[in-house]
Amino acid sequence: MEQLRVRVVNEVGLHARPAAMFVNAAKSGKSKVRVRNATTESKWVDAKSILGVLTLGVEKDHEIELTAEGPDEAEVLAKIGDLIRSDFAA
Amino acid sequence: MLKLKGIPASSGMAAGPAFTYAQQEVKPERRVVADPAAEWRRLEAALEAARGQLAAIQAKAQAETSEAEAAIFEAHAMFLDDPALLEMVQTAIDEQHLNTEAAWWDGIGSYAAEMEGMTDEYLRARAADIRDVGQRVLRLLAGQAEGDLAALGQPAIVVARDLTPSDTVRLDKKLVLGFCTAEGGPTSHTAILAKALALPAVVGLGADLLKVPGDALLLLDGDRGELIVDPDDTTREDFSVRSGRAAHQAEIELAAAHEPAITVDGRRLEVVANIGNPEDAATALRYGAEGVGLFRTEFLYLDRQTAPDEEEQVTAYNAALDVMGERPVVVRTLDVGGDKQLPYLDLGREDNPFLGWRAIRMCLDKPDFFKIQLRALLRASPGHDLRIMFPMIATVDEVQRARSLLDAARREVIAAGHPVAGRIQTGIMVEIPAAAVLADRFVPVVDFFSIGTNDLTQYTLAAERTNPKVAHLGDPCHPAVLRQIQRVIEAAHRGGIWVGVCGEMAGDPEAAPVLLGLGLDEFSMAPGSIPRVKVILRGWSFADAARLAAQAVDLDSADEARALVRSWAK
Numbered sequence: 001m002e003q004l005r006v007r008v009v010n011e012v013g014l015h016a017r018p019a020a021m022f023v024n025a026a027k028s029g030k031s032k033v034r035v036r037n038a039t040t041e042s043k044w045v046d047a048k049s050i051l052g053v054l055t056l057g058v059e060k061d062h063e064i065e066l067t068a069e070g071p072d073e074a075e076v077l078a079k080i081g082d083l084i085r086s087d088f089a090a
Numbered sequence: 091m092l093k094l095k096g097i098p099a100s101s102g103m104a105a106g107p108a109f110t111y112a113q114q115e116v117k118p119e120r121r122v123v124a125d126p127a128a129e130w131r132r133l134e135a136a137l138e139a140a141r142g143q144l145a146a147i148q149a150k151a152q153a154e155t156s157e158a159e160a161a162i163f164e165a166h167a168m169f170l171d172d173p174a175l176l177e178m179v180q181t182a183i184d185e186q187h188l189n190t191e192a193a194w195w196d197g198i199g200s201y202a203a204e205m206e207g208m209t210d211e212y213l214r215a216r217a218a219d220i221r222d223v224g225q226r227v228l229r230l231l232a233g234q235a236e237g238d239l240a241a242l243g244q245p246a247i248v249v250a251r252d253l254t255p256s257d258t259v260r261l262d263k264k265l266v267l268g269f270c271t272a273e274g275g276p277t278s279h280t281a282i283l284a285k286a287l288a289l290p291a292v293v294g295l296g297a298d299l300l301k302v303p304g305d306a307l308l309l310l311d312g313d314r315g316e317l318i319v320d321p322d323d324t325t326r327e328d329f330s331v332r333s334g335r336a337a338h339q340a341e342i343e344l345a346a347a348h349e350p351a352i353t354v355d356g357r358r359l360e361v362v363a364n365i366g367n368p369e370d371a372a373t374a375l376r377y378g379a380e381g382v383g384l385f386r387t388e389f390l391y392l393d394r395q396t397a398p399d400e401e402e403q404v405t406a407y408n409a410a411l412d413v414m415g416e417r418p419v420v421v422r423t424l425d426v427g428g429d430k431q432l433p434y435l436d437l438g439r440e441d442n443p444f445l446g447w448r449a450i451r452m453c454l455d456k457p458d459f460f461k462i463q464l465r466a467l468l469r470a471s472p473g474h475d476l477r478i479m480f481p482m483i484a485t486v487d488e489v490q491r492a493r494s495l496l497d498a499a500r501r502e503v504i505a506a507g508h509p510v511a512g513r514i515q516t517g518i519m520v521e522i523p524a525a526a527v528l529a530d531r532f533v534p535v536v537d538f539f540s541i542g543t544n545d546l547t548q549y550t551l552a553a554e555r556t557n558p559k560v561a562h563l564g565d566p567c568h569p570a571v572l573r574q575i576q577r578v579i580e581a582a583h584r585g586g587i588w589v590g591v592c593g594e595m596a597g598d599p600e601a602a603p604v605l606l607g608l609g610l611d612e613f614s615m616a617p618g619s620i621p622r623v624k625v626i627l628r629g630w631s632f633a634d635a636a637r638l639a640a641q642a643v644d645l646d647s648a649d650e651a652r653a654l655v656r657s658w659a660k
Contacts (some may be wrong), residue, residue: 016213016395020165031445049174050165055348057208 002073004066005038006084013059020087022052025080028082031070038063047080093301094295094396096270097561098315099281101618102290102340103333104268105326106320108306109246111253116228120193126183129190133179135231136190137170143169169223191231198224213435217283228431242266247308249299251357252556253280263287267573268310270317272299275561275641277544278595284312285597285616286370288377292317294558299386301499314325343621347378351607351613360612361624364630366590368409368534374617378624380537381475383540383614384592385410386479387424387463397434397459403466411474413432418475420590420614421541422519423492425449425481443543444554446573454491464499479540483518483525489535507604519592525573533585539578543593547571566650570649572604572643579609590614602626607639 010018026033026047035049039062045052047066058064064084068077115168123129148163169175175197184195198220205217214331220317242248242265252273269284274293284291289313302308309318309329313336318325336578351359355497360536362383363374374382388400398406411419426432427448428440435456440446453460467478480492503510520526543566548555550570553563575591582589590612595601595613602623604612613623642651 013327014211014214016165023168046174049172051172051220052174053215055204055208056214057203057210059210060207 002077004068004077004081005061006081007050008058008084010070010084010087011060012061013062014056014064019050019053021046021083021088022080023053024042024090025083026076028067028079029070029072031068031073031076031079033066033068033080035064035066038065042059091325092298092319093131094299095293095317096295096315096316097276097298097558098312099276099278100269100284100289100291100312100616102268102312103329103336103623104247104290104308104310104312105329105333106267106308107240107244107246108249108302108304108308110300110302110304111250115357115398116225118195118228119189120192122187123189124187126187129183129188129193130180130492132231133183133190133194133227137468139222140170141167141229144505157505165221167221168218170227171511175263185480191228191578194227194231195224211436214271217329220608244264247631249302249308250280251300252278252293253283258283265630268312269293270295270299270308270310272297273556273558275328275555275564275625277555277557277564278600281594282364282366282616283439284643285594285618286364286366286373288373288616292493322398333400340621347621347624347642349378349624350380351627353627353632353635355633357606357612357632359605359606359627360590361620361627362420362590362612363458363617363620364614365410365583365617366412368406370617371410371413375413377617377620379417382410382414382419383590383596383612384479385419385421387422388426388430391424391426391432391435392430395433397432397462398435398460400462403463404469407467407470407476407608411470411476413631414474416473418474418477418516420477420538420592421467421480422481423460423480424449424453425468427452445546450480450492451482452647454488454495461495463500464496466505468496468500468503468514469508469512471514475513476511477515477517477538479517479519479538481519481542481544483532484522485524486531486535489518489532493535517587519545520578521549523550523574526578526628529578529581530585533581533587536587537613538588538590540584540590540612541575541593543575543591545569546574546593547595550574566593566598567642567648567651567655569599569643569645569647569651572608572639575605575637576608577645583609589611597623599623599626601653602653603630603635603658604639604642605641606630606632607635607637609636 034044036042036044036045037056037058041055066077079087140309144163144167179193179198182188202217202220205213208214214435240260245267247268248266252271268289269280269291271280271293272295274280277295280293281291290310292315295317309321351361360380363379364380364383364384365371365374366386367389428437428443428446443586483489501508515537517536517538518541520539547564547566551563553560553565579589589609591605591610592614596613597619642654645651
């Protein structure tokens with residue numbers, strides 16, 4: 001299992017377009033990916049669920065925690081990490 | 091055969107199949123099922139159909155509005171494939187043997203409720219998106235696939251309870267033959283849209299309209315305010331003869347539309363168009379408009395998630411101004427309030443949005459937001475006769491504050507290195523009785539008045555224009571409205587400024603002679619009304635019209651005033 005903790009620097013947080021891009025990145029691999037809002041200590045949700053991700057209420061400067069389990073767990077988390085750190089420029 | 095009577099809202103006749111726009115919420119029934127696998131297959135089929143609908147809407151939004159707007163529908167499509175939602179639905183079907191509709195709506199409801207409980211305003215607003223998607227699937231499960239206006243696949247007459255701007259924004263207008271609605275009055279959005287598109291419309295047809303089957307043949311008469319469902323052969327023939335004659339008459343009027351409107355005693359009137367987006371400008375010219383008397387700017391702001399920026403607005407204004415060349419174009423600044431919800435502007439919900447914090451009242455309280463529009467207008471002005479009009483003005487002080495914001499915007503635009511036209515006329519909508527009564531006090535601070543007779547009538551008679559029960563009171567030919575128009579025109583002419591009417595009244599064949607007689611300078615109306623009104627104005631002398639108007643202001647009711655016009659016209 002791989003883990004990642006990252007700060008969301010995007011102006012609107014994980015809403016709208018960035019939320020969709022985040023979910024698409026999670027869906028790109030075969031691994032099971034879970035995410036929670038560490039700042040608000042939210043519940044864990046399926047990172048491939050746009051509805052779940054929206055309910056985390058991730059705003060700018062919140063930190064999120066991710067876990068991935070599966071054949072491409074490291075790649076998927078690296079991809080998500082890059083996406084967030086690049087401010088969703090991809 | 092069934093005949094329904096409503097309120098004539100836009101002239102013309104049309105025959106074609108009904109396209110029922112179901113806006114009523116589908117409430118799923120709840121039952122235990124024997125075959126969960128079959129329920130799941132039904133859901134998968136409905137989801138697949140919903141994906142197809144959303145892809146089509148998304149493509150249309152992308153082509154016609156913007157990438158960002160299309161992204162909203164992309165998110166809608168993602169809700170359909172959401173693994174957590176689908177797992178919840180499947181569990182309910184498999185383990186509780188719940189029917190598809192109830193299982194799906196439960197899942198949608200639980201996420202929507204969670205979103206509604208959140209502090210973030212943007213996320214709270216997404217609850218409506220989730221329910222929207224949920225309803226789309228329920229409609230498909232119920233076999234009501236026709237409920238989406240964007241799904242209009244063939245030329246048809248749109249049948250609906252009422253239509254809002256967000257309902258019609260994704261409508262393929264080339265496929266619409268006409269509109270009929272159960273609710274709404276002659277100044278409802280449906281009526282305004284139909285007139286802008288020069289399509290027939292009848293509103294206020296009553297609840298029976300909604301029972302019209304989806305494929306019924308309809309005959310729509312926008313002049314008589316009549317709708318015939320499943321006509322017999324004789325009725326169809328009679329309708330086709332009458333509609334042929336009307337089309338011939340319209341052709342004759344259109345042939346003379348590009349000539350000016352000059353009365354028999356030589357008074358020239360300015361006949362211009364009301365438009366709601368840049369595309370309407372070309373239509374306006376085709377119908378003989380000599381300019382634009384009312385360019386509504388709400389199209390820039392509605393049905394989107396973020397406010398339009400300065401660049402986008404400049405582009406939109408230029409698109410209309412370029413079509414109009416040197417002809418005058420009167421742009422009305424943003425007119426929204428609590429009856430519309432814009433996600434990026436906290437307008438709040440109000441009990442009486444038409445008496446509330448709207449239009450110039452809201453804009454003056456949000457000067458930074460308002461100045462974006464003012465700067466964009468100023469940047470679009472060079473080389474054109476752009477005029478700026480403030481809506482919903484009640485006090486002289488509001489005009490002064492709006493003008494000082496406009497001055498500040500001008501300084502900012504010039505400082506940023508953009509050219510601005512030297513002289514830009516600035517005026518107000520006269521639509522609140524306070525401004526009409528006190529017109530002489532406003533003359534020194536404006537270059538023109540444009541009388542918004544729809545609102546002036548609604549405020550004068552205290553009759554909400556969207557309420558069918560009081561629609562009969564809201565006739566601008568009421569002498570109480572006519573006297574205010576008279577007062578405004580007299581005050582303006584004493585002070586040497588011009589006056590227009592940009593409400594539906596200016597395009598009303600019975601009201602136009604009265605306005606002529608009251609001394610009106612500019613008649614602004616839906617493009618489709620221009621040819622006929624020009625023909626009417628050319629048939630009168632100003633001297634006769636003045637006598638007619640003098641009699642009309644001394645009557646007791648709008649009906650008497652209309653009867654008077656008809657008796658003169660004979």
